[in-house]
Amino acid sequence: MSAIAQAAGQPAPDLGSADPPAINPALQLSIIIPAFNEVESLVPLCDELHQLIDERQYRAEVIIVDDGSRDGSRELYPRLCAQYPWLRVLLLRRNFGQTAAMMAGIRAARGAVLVPMDADLQNDPRDIPRLLDKVGEGFQVVSGWRRERQDRLLSRRVPSFVANKLIAWISGVPLHDLGCTLKAYRRETLEDVVLYGEMHRFIPIYASWEGGQVAELPVHHRARRFGRSKYGLNRTLKVVLDLVTVKFLGGYAQKPIHFFGIPGIMMGLAGFSLASYLSLRKLFFGMELSRSPMLLLAILLLLLGFMNVMLGVLAEVMVRTYHESQGKFTYHVTQELGASARAATASPATLPSPATLPSPATQPTPPSAAVVHAPTSAGTALAPPV
Numbered sequence: 001m002s003a004i005a006q007a008a009g010q011p012a013p014d015l016g017s018a019d020p021p022a023i024n025p026a027l028q029l030s031i032i033i034p035a036f037n038e039v040e041s042l043v044p045l046c047d048e049l050h051q052l053i054d055e056r057q058y059r060a061e062v063i064i065v066d067d068g069s070r071d072g073s074r075e076l077y078p079r080l081c082a083q084y085p086w087l088r089v090l091l092l093r094r095n096f097g098q099t100a101a102m103m104a105g106i107r108a109a110r111g112a113v114l115v116p117m118d119a120d121l122q123n124d125p126r127d128i129p130r131l132l133d134k135v136g137e138g139f140q141v142v143s144g145w146r147r148e149r150q151d152r153l154l155s156r157r158v159p160s161f162v163a164n165k166l167i168a169w170i171s172g173v174p175l176h177d178l179g180c181t182l183k184a185y186r187r188e189t190l191e192d193v194v195l196y197g198e199m200h201r202f203i204p205i206y207a208s209w210e211g212g213q214v215a216e217l218p219v220h221h222r223a224r225r226f227g228r229s230k231y232g233l234n235r236t237l238k239v240v241l242d243l244v245t246v247k248f249l250g251g252y253a254q255k256p257i258h259f260f261g262i263p264g265i266m267m268g269l270a271g272f273s274l275a276s277y278l279s280l281r282k283l284f285f286g287m288e289l290s291r292s293p294m295l296l297l298a299i300l301l302l303l304l305g306f307m308n309v310m311l312g313v314l315a316e317v318m319v320r321t322y323h324e325s326q327g328k329f330t331y332h333v334t335q336e337l338g339a340s341a342r343a344a345t346a347s348p349a350t351l352p353s354p355a356t357l358p359s360p361a362t363q364p365t366p367p368s369a370a371v372v373h374a375p376t377s378a379g380t381a382l383a384p385p386v
Contacts, residue, residue, distance in 0.1 A: 029060040030111030034101035035119035036067040040226035046080055052125045063088045065105045068095035102200045106190050114185045123182040124220040131184035140189045140212035141204045143175055144182035146221035163239050170247055173208045175216055182219055197242045209250045254330050260312030268305025274298040
């Protein structure tokens with residue numbers, strides 16, 4: 001048991017187990033905060049969260065995941081845990097990155113709704129009730145949008161704008177600000193999610209591709225008060241590379257032969273056509289092929305085509321092994337109606353919804369589009385086509 005867990009009066013969770021901790025019916029909300037060298041921000045952040053939880057009377061937990069901080073944060077956590085009974089702290093052995101810290105917090109969370117946010121005070125906790133209200137309308141994911149972002153123009157806002165436009169175009173999910181950490185997720189949306197790289201920002205895309213309802217809500221964004229940003233332009237390049245992985249997993253994870261096989265067939269046909277042309281030139285016109293680069297190109301295209309098709313076959317075998325060995329299905333059932341559904345509702349595996357957040361089954365059906373942009377003033381939310 002870690003020192004922080006002892007200070008909070010809770011056993012350290014087994015985050016290496018195959019199954020995540022069971023949901024606690026008494027908890028409505030889990031706020032997950034990855035933190036790395038943010039010692040100056042921890043006290044004011046906890047004060048703001050305490051004010052929010054006390055005013056709203058939330059049954060909540062706050063999980064700070066310390067991602068290998070070396071600025072004195074770890075000496076501060078025991079005092080914060082003793083002061084705030086809703087606070088839990090997970091100490092990672094070293095700096096694993098924001099996505100890994102987010103994953104640790106998700107696996108440790110026990111609330112019905114999960115809200116990640118940054119530890120640098122740029123996210124405003126007062127936006128959390130608005131996110132929860134939107135979740136209560138039946139949405140699986142509500143993504144924050146830093147419309148008036150308080151960051152440097154060239155090093156942060158411009159690269160973020162370009163990356164978000166690229167991601168929206170490739171994914172088909174028209175969100176403006178996937179980089180905003182402040183989001184709200186229904187627990188069931190994250191139960192089967194495993195995050196790598198910088199993948200935490202793509203969870204709304206996964207949810208939309210799986211048929212979930214995703215809303216976007218403008219949130220406040222504050223200037224950084226302490227320290228300096230941990231990210232620069234190199235992060236944009238990493239996000240673009242992760243986007244390639246996301247697109248592959250979203251479009252071809254269950255049919256990789258299409259991803260590799262179609263280009264392979266095209267290259268094979270091109271190589272065969274070129275080889276046939278060269279053969280005819282050789283037979284009827286006596287063309288010398290030993291010095292022609294076209295012959296080498298034809299052979300290269302034929303080999304690349306064959307290798308791509310075989311790579312697709314191997315990928316198909318791996319996909320089937322992945323799903324069948326772990327009992328994973330290639331579909332998700334949202335709701336079942338009829339006699340068998342009444343028996344299923346009594347199953348202990350059914351996750352309860354928080355008291356103030358009605359279940360989607362009892363709510364009016366959201367718009368059919370995958371993404372809904374919530375207006376800043378009173379009015380009907382618009383659902384742009386995807």
